[in-house]
Amino acid sequence: MASIVLMLPVFTLPLLTSLAFGEESDTLSFNRDVRPILSNNCFGCHGPAAKDVKAGLQLDSFESATALLGKGEGRQALVPGDRKASELWKRITSMDPDEKMPPPVSNHRLSTGQIEVLGQWIDQGAEYEGHWSFQVLKAAPGSSIDSLIRARLDGTGLWPVLPADQAILLRRITQDLTGLPPTPEELDAFLGDHKPGAYERVVDRLLRSPAAAERLAVDWLDGARYADTNGYSIDDHRDMWIWRDWVLNAFLTNKPFDEFTVEQIAGDLLPGATEQQRVATGFLRNSMNTHEGGTIPEEYRVTYNVDKVDTVATVFMGLTMKCAQCHDHKYDSISQKEFYQFYAFFNQSSEPGSGVTNSNTGPLIEAGSEICTPERVKRDAALRIAELKRLRAMPPARIAAQRDRWETEQLASLGLFKIGEAAAKKLVMFPQDQPSWIWFAADKTAESVEFERRFNLEAIPAKARLWVTCDNACEVVINGRSIGSSDDWTRPKVFEARGLKAGENTIAVRATNVGASPAGLLLSLAMRAANGDEWHVVTDKKWQAR
Structure with missing residues (x-):
């Protein structure tokens, strides 16, 4: 029974087949030698497209090309083995412009070499071949690849290079089968294996490897x-x-x-x-x-x-x-x-090919992996836990030193730049706790959704800016007053947050939703007091949607 690893040498079969013919053959191939001539010069009027056929003659198949022409006239476009009896030969060699094919008005003209190829092909039996991809590949009769290559080299005066040494051989087969170089241990083991079949054992080992x-x-x-x-x-x-x-x-x-x-x-x-x-x-x-x-x-x-x-x-x-x-x-x-x-x-399938966010379209099944087994997950988790315990056991001074070294390397890779005084005082739009997307999934098709958040301020901030993006479009309202709108959810907007007051405040985002996915909101309100203190209101679980 054929197995998957047998697919590997399939790609070498065309090479082996061509090398099997050490001597040049005079036998013409329809696909290689004849089809291109007919396709470029004749198939426009006598090809496979039945609606374009002239004189009822199609030259794309043996049956149609050897059928009787006309009404009982006994003529055939092709008479296998006899070019002189073939109407095709008579037409392509005719000097009469009314008889010659291709006709002069077609702007196609066969060269002397092309005419002779067609004549030789007819004399050899006018054998057709099916599509090249359907041709059965014939293995070379009982010959190894070395003998096939040597047969071709002998006719050219060339000779093969010396066999590769063991180290090179191991590197080639390991990279070919795994995409990776052999390890030093694998190289030592191979060079130290002097028993017959060492190379075959390496191949077997590699084919059994996950790599x-x-x-x-x-x-x-x-x-x-x-x-x-x-x-x-x-x-x-x-x-x-x-x-x-x-x-x-x-x-x-x-x-x-x-x-x-x-x-x-x-x-x-x-x-x-x-x-x-x-x-x-x-x-x-x-x-x-x-x-x-x-x-x-x-x-x-x-x-x-x-x-x-x-x-x-x-x-x-x-x-x-x-x-x-x-x-x-x-x-x-x-x-x-x-x-x-x-x-x-x-076409019997009901799979939609659309309509799902961050997941697969239905239908779905629950399934596990044969490779990612529970035992492997437990083993990987144990290794990660052990690594975390090792890091936690490290002295704080050592961790700090490693962090400082990493930060120094990263800053060096970014290059030098100066920060102006204005930039240094710029309001930080995003706090350490980043805003997160919140979604209104109760009704995915709802055309209008309102997100709302209430919060208290001890005093009116000296500066306040609001960053927002909403799926699909939105208007932002603070304490009943509109401060801006957006109609492109792919381009976040920043607004001056006007209308804030001491005491309770309300931010409302009126969203217009389009499509089958739920409406979503991502927002950060950054505020700074007169004394320089900063605080933020961001989208999180405290928001409400209706």
């Missing part, structure tokens, strides 16, 4: 669109790391590739599906999603499914189906009709 699983999984994660953010303009958080851990564990345990495929496409549909088999289907949940206000749910549901089509085709089939979403193409093996036939598999 190799991470290295091998990178291409798969990239192809599947893995990310822990949503991807659109509001690129906020979502949780896909449990699926990522499933992939890492699959590589680490060398899961058979057929299981690896089935579980990611339809793991939830397997009889008695386990939690991890359902987690595997996270492969289909990696597409970008959005919670931008004003988005059209059906539009993003379709966009979400289109991306699934593109992802599955690219990762599992090695095809780019994106072009066929809009049109047929002479270079593409997939038609527009076939694209939407494939799309229909995913």
Whole structure:
């Protein structure tokens, strides 16, 4: 049964196949030698697009190119093995402008070399080939890679370099499989292993390592669109790391590739599906999603499914189906009709692809990670606690010295600058306890929301400024008097806080909400007394919303 690690040498197969032919072959390849000529000069009128075909002749397939032309005239565009009996040959070699192909008015002209290629191809049987990506790769017959390379080098007068020494060999294979250099201990162990099969044992050890699983999984994660953010303009958080851990564990345990495929496409549909088999289907949940206000749910549901089509085709089939979403193409093996036939598999999904803030779109399941096990969490927590205890046990003078050294290094990296007297007396807008976002989630669709905070002052402050941002737009009112408004929640505003008084004060923020997400407010009111004392009112749990 094929397993995941067998994917690694797949990328070398084209090289091995080409090296298997040490001598130059006179046999022409349709895809390499003939298709480009026909595509550039003939397919405009005689290609796969049926609506553009002239004279009922299509040259894109063997069946249509060898069919009888006209009404029982016995002529064929191609007669395999006989160029002189082929109408195609007669037309491309004709000197009569009314017969010659391509016609002079088309501004296409075949060179002498191109004409001979077509003639030679016909004489060799006019064999067609399917799309290059569907061609079965043929392994070299019983030859190692060294003999294949040597066969090519012998014909050029070149010779291979000397074999790499053991240290270089270990560095290469370790970096190739893990992305990391070998440790000194690993190097010493390898150089000290003089038993037969030392290199093979190193490869086996590396393939069993978590680092190799991470290295091998990178291409798969990239192809599947893995990310822990949503991807659109509001690129906020979502949780896909449990699926990522499933992939890492699959590589680490060398899961058979057929299981690896089935579980990611339809793991939830397997009889008695386990939690991890359902987690595997996270492969289909990696597409970008959005919670931008004003988005059209059906539009993003379709966009979400289109991306699934593109992802599955690219990762599992090695095809780019994106072009066929809009049109047929002479270079593409997939038609527009076939694209939407494939799309229909995913169009049964109800996943919206939009509408959730800082999370995943539904439906959701609760699941754990095979890598991030409870035992590992406990072990990591114990290590962190031990480190904190070690730091707490350090003498205060030592901690202070380390802090001073760190501050000195950071200040040095920032460069020198002067602070003017006015800047030194600038009102600090944010206290040590930073303001936090507060949300009105009781009714996410509420168009109008009012946030309110009451507080007492012993005296009127000598200076007061208010910093605010509100989702989506707002007007700020202090003690019944408007001090300013904002219609762009992405650009915070600062206002002079007029109207404060000794005794009880009220700040009210009248918010206008747009979209399905709840209204939110972030605010800091900074005040300074005549004696220089400063105090703040910030958004926190003391605020009310209605």
